[in-house]
Amino acid sequence: MATDPFASKFEQFMDTTRQDVRFSLRQMARSPWFSALVALTLAIGIGGSTAIFSVLKGIVLRELPYPEPERLVAVWEMQDGSISYQPFSGPDYLDVRAQSTTLQELGVTTGRWFNLAADGSPVRLEGARCTASLFRVLGVPPLHGRSFVEDEETEGNNHVVLLSHGLWQSQFGGEPDVVGRRVPVDGVPHEIVGVMPEDFEFPTPWGGRDTTQLWAPLVPPHEDSDRGWHSFGGVGRLADGVTLAEVEVELEAIAAQLAAAYPDTNAHTQMWVEPMMKRALGGVQKTMSFLLIVVALVLLIACANIASMLMARGAQRTPEIAIRSSVGADRHRLLRQLLTESLIQSIFGGIAGVALATWGVGALVAILPGNIPRVAGIEVDTPVLVFAALTTIAAGLLSGLAPALFAARTEIAVVLRDGLLGRGGSRGLNRFLGGLVAAQIAIGLMLVNAAVVLIMSYSNVVSQEMNFKTDEVMVAGISLLGPKYEEPHQRRAFYDELISRVQSVPGVIRAGLTGKLPLRGGSNGDVLVNDEIFDPSSGPGNLVEHSFIDEGYFDAMGIPLLAGRPFNAFDLEAASAAAGLDISPVELPLVINRTMAEQMWPGENALGKLVRPRSAEEHYRARVVGIVEDVMQWGAERPPLPEMYFPYTSEVWGPLWANLVVQAEGDPSPLAAAIRETVRRIDPQIPVAEPTTMAEILHQSTGRRRFAMLLMTLFAATALALIIAGTYGVMSYSVSQRTHEIGVRMALGADKALVIRHFLTRSARLFGPGLVLGLVGSLAASTLTRSMVFGVSPLNPIFVAAGVGAMIIVTSAAVTVPVLRATRVNPVEALKAE
Amino acid sequence: MTNNDTPLIKMAGLKKVFLTDEVETHALSGVHLDIQPGAFVTIAGPSGGGKSTLLSIMGLLDTPSEGKYELNGHPSENLSVRERAQLRNKAIGFIFQSFNLIGDLTVFENVELPLVYRNTPSTKRRTMVREALEQVGMEHRLNHYPSQLSGGQQQRVAVARALVGKPLILLADEPTGNLDSRSGEQVMSLLKGLHADGATICMVTHDPRYLKYAERTIHLFDGQIVDETDPAVLEAAI
Known part of the structure; x- marks a missing residue:
């Protein structure tokens, strides 16, 4: 009977593979410590x-969870062709939506707080108002009920809400008949029209994590x-077959048309789009990719390390290889066996690695800063396991190939005759081992340098002078929404009562109010100063941040006054009265920050100067009464921008929501309950956001940098530990191979110092090239890290020197034990071994 | 299949020079040697005389620097490394002084090794290994590791490994060198029996007691064959 040659070959392959695997497992069992290491x-x-890959996959590589996600784009306005994330104005959105043919659909959204009283006890929720079209853009139907319709984008018809899956579960117990129920939202009954699915992600055009719990129609x-x-x-869906460039051409035409029709507001306005995926990542891609490169370098060190160990061990196995060769194993067959062994070892490492990764992913998610988006997709799933499997195979081959090649080149006749490897190992082997150590040191230096630079950057960020108190200040968000607070005087009455009561709480030094908090962003606008006249044809004016505060804010937050005075009760009263009197333009008292004073009136006294909006309509006129120290507005890394503080009672923007700022004697945490209780006593229907400290807000704003710094430091430390182990192993091998040589040297009169010097010189020959390579690598890597540093050069000579010093210390520590062992060689015994 | 008229081993003008740090060592200097199928040849001589080098070249573990070497009519000089390994696997069985068993393999697995590299099916391997071990009287130690055996037993296993592939020639390099005299005699009796059954054997030894087992003894000195002695004369001299 004829046999199938393919089947026969396969059978042979499986047979020999089984044997190789069995032998590998037996060898591992015989050397459990080595195998475990x-x-x-x-x-x-x-x-x-x-x-790290699972984090990268969850955040960066995972598609947006919408049908045809590649067609989703974020749509922005900008001024004078300078790319910026300027939100849409309502009329501009309506015009673009009406005219665009390249966008199949366009929707807009804006985040806001809602007060929901599902079961009578109010909660303050993060939510969004959005157009009905936005849900069509996303293409995700609700789990229950429906999404919004256009009719609901008018005042009076907009008292409907959609619930997130989480909110449905937490506030409504996941009851299926929740659709159609009416619940008080901002004090007004709203009908629940739908519940979104559990895995629904609402787009975050401004970046950050989706925490939206409730949606209401945007008018x-x-x-x-x-x-x-x-x-x-703005979020749009491209029409079928349309490119980004085609959309931008159309938007350019629409913007030009609007500029001609409305020069006062749109003379310089243009529009642009970017893929929603890019926007959704919010700049996190670079950090994650950087960390993946870093961890790949650590893996490379691990592979080099194992290669060193296998080569040193392979030298001891030379007789076995020679015997196999003598009975007919060719080089290919030997390579196959040795690679099978390293793959088996790698598989054990891979299994342990996946276990470590499963734990590590949980730890990583726990320390991921709150502004990292899309964390819900981070898990050890099938693609991650495939990655782990491929990495395991690659690591097995990478660490096993060189040792296998060296082993397969064994000089059979010599080994079989002598029964052991020629003393001192082959030159090629020693050179290769030296090369591996040098490569590890080079990579280690790069990692250490990057870690030092990131640590110093983080230190620079958090040690900046913030110009506000952090540990003693507690803040709590409050939204005065609903019919009871429609009039400014109603809101003011609430806040006056609140401040009065909070200030009498034991432990409170002072309290104040602000519409926005330092580091948390906010709103801004162009202004005219002095006698500047509005000219729509001129370029953009002075962009200034806006804040609305009460008279106690600067004191409560601890922001130093530089000149003039803060607001007083009279200012608040006057602003409030002016709002009610319909005076146009209203002249308001104004406090500005140092940067605004220096930019707008360099070398002059800014007190008494006039500011007004850069618009055809003069909504306000403000006179500077005080100058305060700068605080950073957009995180802890962007320098302070010019900022204006208005009395919150003015109606330039109504303070529907505010932050209560409380400065305490010492730790403010115990005050949280008292603050909540105070608000509840004034109006039980007004919920308070979880009070937090400014220290925590600063901590959150430096989260991404801290995350990158912590992981970088962890990986660099791991790399150093691996390098110590690897260098120790290679030097131990070197010493053991030279026992006879040491004996001869000592017999000839060398003392311990000479032996130490001999091996230290040998070590230096390994480390020197590694350090030089590491410096070159650090220079190359500085282009990557340049954008990640803060207040320090990525190639600061002091830090580079510190990195080199650290590597020298680490490697010296690694060679100390083997070198000391060399000095303990008994020359008589060593020579007997000959 | 071999023809009794054609030498199994044919060496002509074989030289081997080792180069180390610009020093030339002439291990073999023009060796001419023929070994017929079924012969039992010993190679004797002092240490450093080139015995082991000659055996390594004969076993295709090493290559000559000069000269011709034919194994069973196949010239060896143009063989690739892979072809040499394959030929070694099929034509040659090695027995070493230090046994050279692999410590991590059982007796069965050690003996099986040449067949594995020959891709012999496992069922056939089992039969052949058992037969080889029966031949050397070690079939009861199949699952033992070398460390669990005495030196003589280890060498018998090594003989079984050399035999299992039914090679054309057994090359033994001081097979009794690491054994006590009783075990050495047992191994030599084993080789004698194999020869009586038709095996071709070439053995390196410097122990004159074992020269009597061979039909022909070649003396190597400074890399050259200086004498061929009749074993009977040698035995009388001992």
Whole structure:
């Protein structure tokens, strides 16, 4: 009977593979410590890579969870062709939506707080107002009920809400009949029209994590006078077959048309789009990719380390290889067996690595800063396991190939005759081992340098003078929404009562109010100063941040006054009265920050100067009464921008929501309950956001940098530990191979000092090239890290020197034990071994 | 299949020079040697005389620097490394002084090794290994590891490994060198029996007691064959 040659070959292959696997497992069992060390080393490299990859996959590589996600784009306005994330104005959105043919659909959204009283006890929720079209853009139907319809984008018809899956579960117990129920939202009954699915992600045009729990229809302002107010993030879906460039050409034409029709507001306005995926990542891609490169380098060190160990061990196995060769194993067959062994070891490392990664992913998600988006997709799932498997195979081959090649080149006749490897190992082997150590040191130096630079950057960020108190200040968000607070005097009455009561709480030094908090962003607008006249044809004016505060804010927050005075009760009263009297323009008292004073009136006294909006309509006129120290507005890394503080009672922007600022004697945390209780006593229907400290807000604003710094430091430390182990192993091998040589040297009169010097010189020959390579690598890597540093050069000579010093200390520590062992060689015994 | 008229081993003008740090060592200097199928040849001589080098070249573990070497009529000089390994696997069985068993493999697995590299099916391997071990009287130690055996037993296993592939020639390099005299005699009796059954054997030894087992003894000195002695004369001299 004829046999199938393919089947026969396959059978042979499986047969020999079984034998190789069995032998590998037996060898591992015979050297459990060595096997465990290899597995652990690989587990660190594979586990780290897998954990970071799972984060990268969840955030960066995972598609947006919408049908045809590549067609989703964020749509922005900008001024004078300078790319910026300027939100849409209501009328501009309506015009673009009406005219665009390249966008199949366009919707807008704006985030806001809602007060929901589902079961009578109010809660303050993060939510969004959005147009009905936005849900069509996304293409995700609700789990229950329906989404919004256009009719609901008008005042009076907009008392409907959609619930997130989480809110449905937490506030409504997941009851299926929730659709159609009416619940008080901002004090007004709203009908629940739908519940979104559990895995639904609402787009975050401004970046950050989706924390939206409730949606209500947006009523887009449509008056031409509203064109100057930009507050809506646009999300569009490209028409079938349309490119980004085609959309931008069309938007350019629409913008030009609007500029001609409304020069006062739109003379310099243009529009642009970017893929929603890019926007959704919010700049996190670079950090994650950087960390993946870093962890890949750690894995490389681990592989080099294992290669060193296998080569040193391979030298002891030379007789076995020679015997196999003598009975007919060719080089290919030997390579196959040795690679099978390293793959088996790698698989054990991979399994341990996946276990480590599963734990590590949980730890990573726990320390991920709150503004990192899309964390829900971070998990060890099938694609991550495939990555781990491929990494395991690659690591097995990478760490096993060189040792296998060297082993397969064994000089059979010599080994079989002598029964052991020629003393001192082959020159090629020693050179290769030296090369591996040098490569590890080079990579280690790069990682240490990057870690030092990131640590110093983080230190620079958090040690900046913030110009506000952090540890003693507690803040709590409050939204005065609903019919009871429609009039400014109603809101003022509430706040006056609140401040009065809070200030009497034991432990409170002072209290104040602000519409926005330092580091948390906010709103801004162009202004004219002195006798500047509005000219729509001129370029953009002075962009200034806006804040609305009460008279106690600067004291409560601890912001130093530089000149003039803060607001007083009279200012608040006057602003409030002016709002009620319909005086146009209203002249308001104004406090500005140092940067605004220096930019607008360099070398002059800014007190008494006039400021007004850069618009055809003069909504206000403000006179500077005080100058305060700068505080950073947009996180802890962007320098302070010019800022104006208005009395919150003015109606330039109504303070529907505010932040209560409380300065305490010492730790303010115990005051949280008292603050909540105070608000509840004034109006039980007004919920308070979870009070937090400014220290926590600063902590959150430095979260991404801290995350990158912590992981970088962890990986660099891991790399150093691996390098110590690897260098120790290679030097131990070197010493053991030279026992006879040491004996001869000592017999000839060398003392311990000479032996130490001999081996230290040998070590230096290994480390020197590694350090030089590491410096070159650091220079190359500085282009990557340049954008990640703060207040320090990525190639600061002091830090580079510190990195080199650290590497010298680490490697010296690694060679100390083997070198000391060399000095303990008994020359008589060593020579007997000959 | 071999023809009794054609030498199994044919060496002509074989030289081997080792180069180390610009020093030339002439291990073999023009060796001419023929070994017929079924012969039992010993190679004797002092240490450094080139015995082991000659055996390594004969076993295709090493290559000559000069001269011709034919194994069973196949010239060896143009063989690739892979072809040499394959030929070694099929034509040659090695027995070493230090046994050279692999410590991590059982007796069965050690003996099986040449067949594995020959891709012999496993069922056939089992039969052949058992037969080889029966031949050397070690079939009861199949699952033992080398460390669990005495030196003589280890060498018998090594003989079984050399035999299992039914090679054309057994090359033994001081097979009794690491054994006590009783075990050495047992191994030599084993080789004698194999020869009586038709095996071709070439053995390196410097122990004159074992020269009597061979039909022909070649003396190597400074890399050259200086004498061929009749074993009977040698035995009388001992």
